[in-house]
Amino acid sequence: MSEAAIQTYTRADEAFDCLQTAIVKGDLAPGEKIGEVELCSRFNLTRGPLREALGRLESRGLLVRRPHAGVKVVSVSAEELMELYRIRETMEGLAARQAAERMTDEEIADLQATLDTHERMIEQAQGQAYYQAEGDYDFHHRIATGSRNAKLAQMLLGDLYYMVRMYRYRLSTSSGRPHMALGEHRRIAEAIAQRDGELAEFLMKRHINAARRNI
Protein backbone atom coordinates (compact mmCIF):
# COMPACT_ATOMS: atom_id res chain seq x y z
CA MET A 1 0.00 0.00 0.00
CA SER A 2 1.10 3.55 -0.55
CA GLU A 3 1.92 5.55 2.49
CA ALA A 4 -1.54 7.09 2.46
CA ALA A 5 -0.70 10.69 1.76
CA ILE A 6 -4.43 11.24 1.73
CA GLN A 7 -4.15 11.96 5.42
CA THR A 8 -7.21 14.10 5.80
CA TYR A 9 -6.22 17.70 5.55
CA THR A 10 -8.43 20.06 7.45
CA ARG A 11 -9.08 23.67 6.54
CA ALA A 12 -7.28 24.84 9.63
CA ASP A 13 -4.16 22.96 8.60
CA GLU A 14 -4.39 24.51 5.18
CA ALA A 15 -4.75 27.95 6.71
CA PHE A 16 -1.81 27.26 8.98
CA ASP A 17 0.44 26.25 6.12
CA CYS A 18 -0.60 29.15 3.92
CA LEU A 19 -0.07 31.69 6.66
CA GLN A 20 3.21 30.17 7.71
CA THR A 21 4.71 30.18 4.25
CA ALA A 22 3.34 33.67 3.63
CA ILE A 23 5.02 34.92 6.77
CA VAL A 24 8.25 33.08 6.14
CA LYS A 25 8.49 34.20 2.53
CA GLY A 26 7.79 37.77 3.50
CA ASP A 27 4.51 38.18 1.65
CA LEU A 28 3.19 39.54 4.92
CA ALA A 29 5.37 42.43 6.00
CA PRO A 30 6.57 42.52 9.62
CA GLY A 31 4.55 44.82 11.80
CA GLU A 32 1.80 44.83 9.19
CA LYS A 33 -1.57 44.84 10.86
CA ILE A 34 -3.85 42.62 8.84
CA GLY A 35 -7.55 42.10 9.33
CA GLU A 36 -9.04 38.65 9.58
CA VAL A 37 -11.57 39.18 6.83
CA GLU A 38 -8.84 40.30 4.46
CA LEU A 39 -6.89 37.15 5.20
CA CYS A 40 -10.02 35.10 4.61
CA SER A 41 -10.65 36.54 1.19
CA ARG A 42 -6.97 36.22 0.37
CA PHE A 43 -6.76 32.52 1.11
CA ASN A 44 -10.38 31.51 0.47
CA LEU A 45 -11.14 30.60 4.03
CA THR A 46 -13.70 31.36 6.68
CA ARG A 47 -12.89 32.91 9.98
CA GLY A 48 -13.31 29.79 12.10
CA PRO A 49 -10.38 27.77 10.79
CA LEU A 50 -8.42 30.96 10.28
CA ARG A 51 -8.64 31.85 13.93
CA GLU A 52 -7.51 28.37 14.87
CA ALA A 53 -4.49 28.77 12.63
CA LEU A 54 -3.78 32.20 14.07
CA GLY A 55 -3.72 30.70 17.53
CA ARG A 56 -1.19 28.12 16.44
CA LEU A 57 0.98 30.70 14.72
CA GLU A 58 0.93 32.90 17.79
CA SER A 59 1.90 29.97 19.97
CA ARG A 60 4.90 29.44 17.73
CA GLY A 61 5.94 33.04 17.95
CA LEU A 62 5.50 33.94 14.31
CA LEU A 63 2.92 36.60 15.01
CA VAL A 64 1.58 38.53 17.97
CA ARG A 65 -2.05 39.11 18.72
CA ARG A 66 -3.57 41.74 20.96
CA PRO A 67 -7.18 41.12 21.97
CA HIS A 68 -9.66 43.14 19.94
CA ALA A 69 -6.80 44.92 18.26
CA GLY A 70 -5.79 42.52 15.53
CA VAL A 71 -2.77 40.47 14.62
CA LYS A 72 0.55 41.55 13.25
CA VAL A 73 3.61 39.73 12.07
CA VAL A 74 6.54 39.78 14.47
CA SER A 75 9.14 42.39 13.78
CA VAL A 76 12.65 41.14 13.33
CA SER A 77 16.11 42.37 14.11
CA ALA A 78 19.62 41.18 13.39
CA GLU A 79 20.28 40.70 17.11
CA GLU A 80 17.36 38.31 17.40
CA LEU A 81 18.68 36.29 14.49
CA MET A 82 21.97 36.05 16.34
CA GLU A 83 20.18 34.77 19.41
CA LEU A 84 18.40 32.22 17.27
CA TYR A 85 21.72 30.96 15.99
CA ARG A 86 23.04 30.66 19.53
CA ILE A 87 20.09 28.44 20.37
CA ARG A 88 20.62 26.42 17.22
CA GLU A 89 24.26 25.96 18.10
CA THR A 90 23.56 24.24 21.39
CA MET A 91 20.49 22.31 20.30
CA GLU A 92 21.91 21.01 17.06
CA GLY A 93 25.09 20.13 18.86
CA LEU A 94 23.03 17.93 21.13
CA ALA A 95 21.18 16.51 18.14
CA ALA A 96 24.44 15.62 16.41
CA ARG A 97 25.77 13.89 19.50
CA GLN A 98 22.64 11.84 19.98
CA ALA A 99 22.46 11.11 16.27
CA ALA A 100 25.97 9.70 16.39
CA GLU A 101 24.85 7.34 19.12
CA ARG A 102 21.49 6.35 17.72
CA MET A 103 21.23 6.59 13.95
CA THR A 104 21.08 3.24 12.18
CA ASP A 105 23.82 2.29 9.76
CA GLU A 106 21.31 2.59 6.96
CA GLU A 107 20.39 6.12 7.94
CA ILE A 108 24.02 7.11 8.06
CA ALA A 109 24.58 5.68 4.60
CA ASP A 110 21.60 7.66 3.38
CA LEU A 111 22.98 10.78 4.99
CA GLN A 112 26.29 10.43 3.20
CA ALA A 113 24.57 9.61 -0.07
CA THR A 114 22.57 12.79 0.34
CA LEU A 115 25.78 14.75 0.64
CA ASP A 116 26.95 13.24 -2.66
CA THR A 117 23.87 14.49 -4.44
CA HIS A 118 24.35 17.89 -2.82
CA GLU A 119 27.86 18.00 -4.18
CA ARG A 120 26.66 17.16 -7.68
CA MET A 121 23.99 19.84 -7.43
CA ILE A 122 26.50 22.45 -6.39
CA GLU A 123 28.81 21.48 -9.22
CA GLN A 124 26.00 21.60 -11.76
CA ALA A 125 24.46 24.90 -10.77
CA GLN A 126 27.67 26.68 -9.97
CA GLY A 127 27.09 29.19 -7.22
CA GLN A 128 23.35 28.70 -7.17
CA ALA A 129 22.61 29.30 -3.54
CA TYR A 130 19.15 27.83 -3.77
CA TYR A 131 20.19 24.20 -3.94
CA GLN A 132 22.66 24.82 -1.16
CA ALA A 133 19.92 26.16 1.07
CA GLU A 134 17.74 23.16 0.30
CA GLY A 135 20.60 20.78 0.86
CA ASP A 136 21.53 22.48 4.10
CA TYR A 137 17.98 22.16 5.29
CA ASP A 138 17.88 18.51 4.28
CA PHE A 139 21.09 17.70 6.10
CA HIS A 140 20.07 19.30 9.37
CA HIS A 141 16.62 17.77 9.05
CA ARG A 142 18.03 14.27 8.89
CA ILE A 143 20.24 14.78 11.90
CA ALA A 144 17.40 16.22 13.95
CA THR A 145 15.20 13.21 13.29
CA GLY A 146 18.17 10.91 13.70
CA SER A 147 18.63 12.07 17.27
CA ARG A 148 15.61 9.92 18.25
CA ASN A 149 14.56 12.74 20.55
CA ALA A 150 11.01 13.60 19.62
CA LYS A 151 10.78 16.87 21.47
CA LEU A 152 14.16 18.03 20.24
CA ALA A 153 13.21 17.28 16.65
CA GLN A 154 9.91 19.04 17.11
CA MET A 155 11.56 22.14 18.49
CA LEU A 156 14.16 22.27 15.76
CA LEU A 157 11.98 21.36 12.79
CA GLY A 158 8.73 22.87 13.95
CA ASP A 159 9.87 26.09 15.56
CA LEU A 160 13.44 27.16 15.05
CA TYR A 161 13.89 26.41 11.38
CA TYR A 162 10.85 28.38 10.33
CA MET A 163 12.02 31.29 12.42
CA VAL A 164 15.49 31.16 10.93
CA ARG A 165 14.15 30.99 7.41
CA MET A 166 11.86 33.92 8.08
CA TYR A 167 14.67 36.04 9.42
CA ARG A 168 16.92 35.11 6.53
CA TYR A 169 14.27 36.11 4.02
CA ARG A 170 13.69 39.40 5.77
CA LEU A 171 17.30 40.33 6.17
CA SER A 172 18.13 38.87 2.74
CA THR A 173 20.93 36.88 4.25
CA SER A 174 21.88 34.33 1.66
CA SER A 175 23.79 31.51 3.22
CA GLY A 176 26.64 31.82 0.74
CA ARG A 177 29.77 29.69 1.16
CA PRO A 178 28.37 26.50 -0.36
CA HIS A 179 31.61 24.57 -0.73
CA MET A 180 32.79 25.29 2.76
CA ALA A 181 29.48 24.25 4.26
CA LEU A 182 29.54 21.02 2.29
CA GLY A 183 32.97 20.21 3.63
CA GLU A 184 31.80 20.83 7.16
CA HIS A 185 28.76 18.63 6.57
CA ARG A 186 31.06 15.90 5.33
CA ARG A 187 33.16 16.00 8.44
CA ILE A 188 30.10 15.91 10.68
CA ALA A 189 28.73 12.92 8.80
CA GLU A 190 32.11 11.25 9.10
CA ALA A 191 32.12 11.73 12.87
CA ILE A 192 28.62 10.29 13.08
CA ALA A 193 29.65 7.31 10.95
CA GLN A 194 32.48 6.66 13.41
CA ARG A 195 30.01 6.93 16.27
CA ASP A 196 32.04 9.74 17.78
CA GLY A 197 29.31 11.77 19.47
CA GLU A 198 31.62 14.24 21.13
CA LEU A 199 33.34 15.13 17.88
CA ALA A 200 30.05 15.36 16.01
CA GLU A 201 28.74 17.79 18.62
CA PHE A 202 31.87 19.89 18.47
CA LEU A 203 31.90 20.05 14.68
CA MET A 204 28.21 20.88 14.49
CA LYS A 205 28.56 23.70 16.97
CA ARG A 206 31.48 25.10 15.06
CA HIS A 207 29.57 24.74 11.81
CA ILE A 208 26.65 26.79 13.04
CA ASN A 209 28.90 29.27 14.74
CA ALA A 210 30.66 29.83 11.43
CA ALA A 211 27.32 30.29 9.71
CA ARG A 212 26.36 32.86 12.33
CA ARG A 213 29.55 34.82 11.88
CA ASN A 214 29.01 34.76 8.15
CA ILE A 215 26.00 37.01 8.60
Next chain:
Amino acid sequence: MSEAAIQTYTRADEAFDCLQTAIVKGDLAPGEKIGEVELCSRFNLTRGPLREALGRLESRGLLVRRPHAGVKVVSVSAEELMELYRIRETMEGLAARQAAERMTDEEIADLQATLDTHERMIEQAQGQAYYQAEGDYDFHHRIATGSRNAKLAQMLLGDLYYMVRMYRYRLSTSSGRPHMALGEHRRIAEAIAQRDGELAEFLMKRHINAARRNI
Protein backbone atom coordinates in the same frame (compact mmCIF):
# COMPACT_ATOMS: atom_id res chain seq x y z
CA MET B 1 -1.00 53.57 37.72
CA SER B 2 -1.10 49.87 38.42
CA GLU B 3 0.39 47.58 35.85
CA ALA B 4 -3.01 47.08 34.26
CA ALA B 5 -3.68 43.48 35.08
CA ILE B 6 -7.04 44.07 33.44
CA GLN B 7 -5.38 43.02 30.19
CA THR B 8 -8.43 41.74 28.42
CA TYR B 9 -8.63 38.04 28.84
CA THR B 10 -10.37 36.28 26.03
CA ARG B 11 -12.33 33.05 26.35
CA ALA B 12 -9.76 31.22 24.29
CA ASP B 13 -7.01 32.23 26.71
CA GLU B 14 -9.14 31.04 29.58
CA ALA B 15 -9.73 27.73 27.84
CA PHE B 16 -6.04 27.42 27.11
CA ASP B 17 -5.07 27.96 30.73
CA CYS B 18 -7.73 25.62 32.06
CA LEU B 19 -6.80 22.86 29.67
CA GLN B 20 -3.10 23.30 30.25
CA THR B 21 -3.33 23.11 34.01
CA ALA B 22 -5.75 20.21 33.76
CA ILE B 23 -3.30 18.33 31.58
CA VAL B 24 -0.28 19.22 33.67
CA LYS B 25 -1.96 18.32 36.94
CA GLY B 26 -3.15 15.04 35.53
CA ASP B 27 -6.88 15.70 35.77
CA LEU B 28 -7.00 14.55 32.16
CA ALA B 29 -5.49 11.12 31.93
CA PRO B 30 -2.92 10.42 29.19
CA GLY B 31 -4.35 8.63 26.21
CA GLU B 32 -7.82 9.59 27.36
CA LYS B 33 -9.99 10.41 24.38
CA ILE B 34 -12.19 13.31 25.35
CA GLY B 35 -15.01 14.79 23.33
CA GLU B 36 -15.21 18.48 22.66
CA VAL B 37 -18.71 18.87 24.02
CA GLU B 38 -17.70 17.20 27.25
CA LEU B 39 -14.83 19.63 27.65
CA CYS B 40 -17.16 22.51 26.94
CA SER B 41 -19.61 21.54 29.66
CA ARG B 42 -16.72 20.88 32.01
CA PHE B 43 -15.18 24.33 31.67
CA ASN B 44 -18.27 26.33 30.74
CA LEU B 45 -17.14 27.19 27.25
CA THR B 46 -18.39 26.97 23.72
CA ARG B 47 -16.69 25.05 21.00
CA GLY B 48 -15.27 28.04 19.15
CA PRO B 49 -12.76 29.22 21.72
CA LEU B 50 -12.19 25.65 22.80
CA ARG B 51 -11.03 24.63 19.37
CA GLU B 52 -8.68 27.56 19.24
CA ALA B 53 -7.21 26.50 22.57
CA LEU B 54 -6.93 22.91 21.37
CA GLY B 55 -4.93 24.10 18.39
CA ARG B 56 -2.52 25.93 20.62
CA LEU B 57 -2.15 22.97 22.95
CA GLU B 58 -1.48 20.67 20.03
CA SER B 59 1.13 23.05 18.71
CA ARG B 60 2.88 22.86 22.06
CA GLY B 61 2.85 19.11 22.06
CA LEU B 62 0.62 18.63 25.10
CA LEU B 63 -2.03 16.76 23.16
CA VAL B 64 -2.42 15.07 19.81
CA ARG B 65 -5.35 15.47 17.49
CA ARG B 66 -6.41 13.24 14.64
CA PRO B 67 -8.83 14.81 12.19
CA HIS B 68 -12.42 13.74 12.77
CA ALA B 69 -11.27 11.31 15.40
CA GLY B 70 -10.91 13.48 18.48
CA VAL B 71 -8.13 14.65 20.74
CA LYS B 72 -6.22 12.79 23.39
CA VAL B 73 -3.58 13.77 25.89
CA VAL B 74 -0.07 12.73 24.99
CA SER B 75 1.12 9.52 26.52
CA VAL B 76 4.29 9.73 28.53
CA SER B 77 7.25 7.53 29.24
CA ALA B 78 10.28 7.73 31.46
CA GLU B 79 12.56 7.77 28.43
CA GLU B 80 10.87 10.86 27.08
CA LEU B 81 11.35 12.61 30.39
CA MET B 82 15.03 11.77 30.14
CA GLU B 83 15.17 13.30 26.71
CA LEU B 84 13.47 16.39 28.04
CA TYR B 85 16.12 16.73 30.69
CA ARG B 86 18.85 16.40 28.08
CA ILE B 87 17.33 19.31 26.20
CA ARG B 88 17.02 21.30 29.41
CA GLU B 89 20.65 20.63 30.18
CA THR B 90 21.94 22.26 27.03
CA MET B 91 19.42 25.06 26.83
CA GLU B 92 19.63 26.10 30.44
CA GLY B 93 23.39 25.91 30.23
CA LEU B 94 23.21 28.45 27.45
CA ALA B 95 20.77 30.53 29.46
CA ALA B 96 23.07 30.55 32.45
CA ARG B 97 26.03 31.64 30.34
CA GLN B 98 24.14 34.47 28.73
CA ALA B 99 22.62 35.47 32.05
CA ALA B 100 26.10 35.78 33.51
CA GLU B 101 26.96 38.17 30.73
CA ARG B 102 23.78 40.18 30.63
CA MET B 103 21.88 40.29 33.90
CA THR B 104 21.98 43.63 35.67
CA ASP B 105 23.59 43.91 39.07
CA GLU B 106 20.18 44.52 40.53
CA GLU B 107 18.75 41.35 39.01
CA ILE B 108 21.66 39.36 40.39
CA ALA B 109 21.08 40.80 43.84
CA ASP B 110 17.42 39.84 43.55
CA LEU B 111 18.39 36.35 42.48
CA GLN B 112 20.57 35.85 45.53
CA ALA B 113 17.94 37.34 47.80
CA THR B 114 15.48 34.84 46.37
CA LEU B 115 17.81 32.05 47.35
CA ASP B 116 17.87 33.35 50.91
CA THR B 117 14.09 33.15 51.13
CA HIS B 118 14.23 29.66 49.66
CA GLU B 119 16.63 28.64 52.36
CA ARG B 120 14.36 29.99 55.06
CA MET B 121 11.40 28.19 53.52
CA ILE B 122 13.25 24.90 53.46
CA GLU B 123 14.32 25.33 57.07
CA GLN B 124 10.83 26.19 58.18
CA ALA B 125 8.95 23.42 56.42
CA GLN B 126 11.55 20.76 56.90
CA GLY B 127 11.53 18.36 54.00
CA GLN B 128 8.47 19.87 52.45
CA ALA B 129 9.17 19.32 48.79
CA TYR B 130 6.53 21.76 47.67
CA TYR B 131 8.41 24.92 48.48
CA GLN B 132 11.50 23.45 47.00
CA ALA B 133 9.69 22.78 43.73
CA GLU B 134 8.35 26.32 43.69
CA GLY B 135 11.73 27.75 44.53
CA ASP B 136 13.38 25.65 41.88
CA TYR B 137 10.93 26.91 39.34
CA ASP B 138 11.47 30.48 40.46
CA PHE B 139 15.23 30.21 40.22
CA HIS B 140 15.27 28.77 36.74
CA HIS B 141 12.61 31.24 35.67
CA ARG B 142 14.77 34.19 36.64
CA ILE B 143 17.79 32.86 34.81
CA ALA B 144 15.80 32.16 31.66
CA THR B 145 14.51 35.72 31.52
CA GLY B 146 17.91 37.04 32.56
CA SER B 147 19.48 35.58 29.44
CA ARG B 148 17.93 38.41 27.44
CA ASN B 149 17.19 35.89 24.73
CA ALA B 150 13.50 36.15 23.99
CA LYS B 151 13.15 32.95 22.02
CA LEU B 152 15.19 30.97 24.48
CA ALA B 153 13.06 32.20 27.37
CA GLN B 154 9.91 31.44 25.41
CA MET B 155 11.02 27.90 24.69
CA LEU B 156 12.04 27.22 28.26
CA LEU B 157 9.17 28.90 30.06
CA GLY B 158 6.44 28.31 27.53
CA ASP B 159 7.17 24.79 26.35
CA LEU B 160 9.71 22.79 28.27
CA TYR B 161 8.75 23.63 31.84
CA TYR B 162 5.12 22.68 31.34
CA MET B 163 6.18 19.43 29.77
CA VAL B 164 8.55 18.66 32.60
CA ARG B 165 5.96 19.44 35.21
CA MET B 166 3.43 17.25 33.44
CA TYR B 167 5.81 14.32 33.30
CA ARG B 168 6.77 14.75 36.93
CA TYR B 169 3.14 14.71 37.98
CA ARG B 170 2.45 11.61 35.92
CA LEU B 171 5.45 9.68 37.05
CA SER B 172 5.12 11.06 40.58
CA THR B 173 8.73 12.05 40.57
CA SER B 174 9.19 14.41 43.45
CA SER B 175 12.32 16.44 43.06
CA GLY B 176 13.67 15.48 46.48
CA ARG B 177 17.12 16.58 47.58
CA PRO B 178 16.24 20.13 48.56
CA HIS B 179 19.43 21.05 50.37
CA MET B 180 21.70 19.79 47.68
CA ALA B 181 19.78 21.64 44.99
CA LEU B 182 19.93 24.83 46.99
CA GLY B 183 23.67 24.56 47.30
CA GLU B 184 23.98 24.07 43.56
CA HIS B 185 21.76 27.07 42.98
CA ARG B 186 23.99 29.11 45.27
CA ARG B 187 27.08 28.20 43.31
CA ILE B 188 25.44 29.02 40.01
CA ALA B 189 24.32 32.41 41.33
CA GLU B 190 27.85 33.00 42.59
CA ALA B 191 29.30 32.29 39.16
CA ILE B 192 26.81 34.66 37.60
CA ALA B 193 27.66 37.34 40.13
CA GLN B 194 31.30 36.99 39.16
CA ARG B 195 30.31 37.26 35.50
CA ASP B 196 31.88 33.91 34.83
CA GLY B 197 29.66 32.63 32.02
CA GLU B 198 31.65 29.51 31.31
CA LEU B 199 31.49 28.37 34.91
CA ALA B 200 27.80 29.21 35.21
CA GLU B 201 27.09 27.11 32.14
CA PHE B 202 29.11 24.21 33.46
CA LEU B 203 27.47 24.29 36.89
CA MET B 204 23.98 24.58 35.45
CA LYS B 205 24.51 21.62 33.17
CA ARG B 206 25.81 19.56 36.03
CA HIS B 207 22.90 20.67 38.18
CA ILE B 208 20.31 19.48 35.69
CA ASN B 209 22.26 16.35 34.96
CA ALA B 210 22.19 15.52 38.67
CA ALA B 211 18.46 16.14 38.77
CA ARG B 212 18.00 13.80 35.84
CA ARG B 213 19.98 11.03 37.46
CA ASN B 214 17.95 11.48 40.60
CA ILE B 215 14.89 10.18 38.76
Next chain:
DNA sequence: GCTCTATGGATTGTTGACAATACCTTCATT
Protein backbone atom coordinates in the same frame (compact mmCIF):
# COMPACT_ATOMS: atom_id res chain seq x y z
C1' DG C 1 -17.33 -19.61 13.37
C1' DC C 2 -14.77 -15.91 11.33
C1' DT C 3 -14.21 -12.09 8.29
C1' DC C 4 -15.69 -8.53 5.42
C1' DT C 5 -19.04 -5.07 4.31
C1' DA C 6 -22.62 -1.79 4.85
C1' DT C 7 -25.48 1.18 7.42
C1' DG C 8 -26.57 4.14 11.48
C1' DG C 9 -25.19 7.07 15.06
C1' DA C 10 -22.25 10.26 17.09
C1' DT C 11 -18.60 13.44 16.87
C1' DT C 12 -15.81 16.67 14.51
C1' DG C 13 -15.21 20.40 10.98
C1' DT C 14 -17.29 24.39 9.00
C1' DT C 15 -20.28 28.15 8.26
C1' DG C 16 -22.73 32.44 8.87
C1' DA C 17 -24.85 35.62 11.97
C1' DC C 18 -24.75 38.21 16.51
C1' DA C 19 -22.52 40.77 20.37
C1' DA C 20 -18.63 43.20 22.49
C1' DT C 21 -14.57 45.92 22.20
C1' DA C 22 -11.07 49.10 20.36
C1' DC C 23 -9.75 52.68 17.08
C1' DC C 24 -10.70 56.91 14.63
C1' DT C 25 -13.12 60.99 13.71
C1' DT C 26 -15.41 64.93 15.25
C1' DC C 27 -16.59 68.42 18.36
C1' DA C 28 -16.17 71.20 22.33
C1' DT C 29 -13.31 73.43 25.65
C1' DT C 30 -9.08 75.54 27.46
Next chain:
DNA sequence: AATGAAGGTATTGTCAACAATCCATAGAGC
Protein backbone atom coordinates in the same frame (compact mmCIF):
# COMPACT_ATOMS: atom_id res chain seq x y z
C1' DA D 1 -4.42 76.05 18.09
C1' DA D 2 -4.02 72.07 20.86
C1' DT D 3 -5.83 68.72 23.90
C1' DG D 4 -9.43 66.06 25.77
C1' DA D 5 -13.75 63.58 25.53
C1' DA D 6 -17.59 61.32 23.29
C1' DG D 7 -19.78 58.90 19.77
C1' DG D 8 -19.78 56.14 15.45
C1' DT D 9 -17.79 52.60 12.74
C1' DA D 10 -15.23 48.77 11.77
C1' DT D 11 -13.03 44.84 13.48
C1' DT D 12 -12.61 41.11 16.64
C1' DG D 13 -14.69 37.63 19.90
C1' DT D 14 -18.49 34.48 20.50
C1' DC D 15 -22.30 31.62 19.56
C1' DA D 16 -25.53 28.13 17.62
C1' DA D 17 -26.91 25.50 13.56
C1' DC D 18 -25.41 22.72 9.37
C1' DA D 19 -22.54 19.44 6.82
C1' DA D 20 -18.89 15.97 6.46
C1' DT D 21 -16.27 12.29 8.32
C1' DC D 22 -15.20 8.37 11.21
C1' DC D 23 -16.30 4.43 14.54
C1' DA D 24 -19.23 0.81 16.04
C1' DT D 25 -22.57 -2.44 15.44
C1' DA D 26 -25.10 -5.68 12.89
C1' DG D 27 -25.67 -8.56 9.03
C1' DA D 28 -24.35 -11.56 5.22
C1' DG D 29 -21.12 -14.48 2.85
C1' DC D 30 -17.39 -17.93 2.88
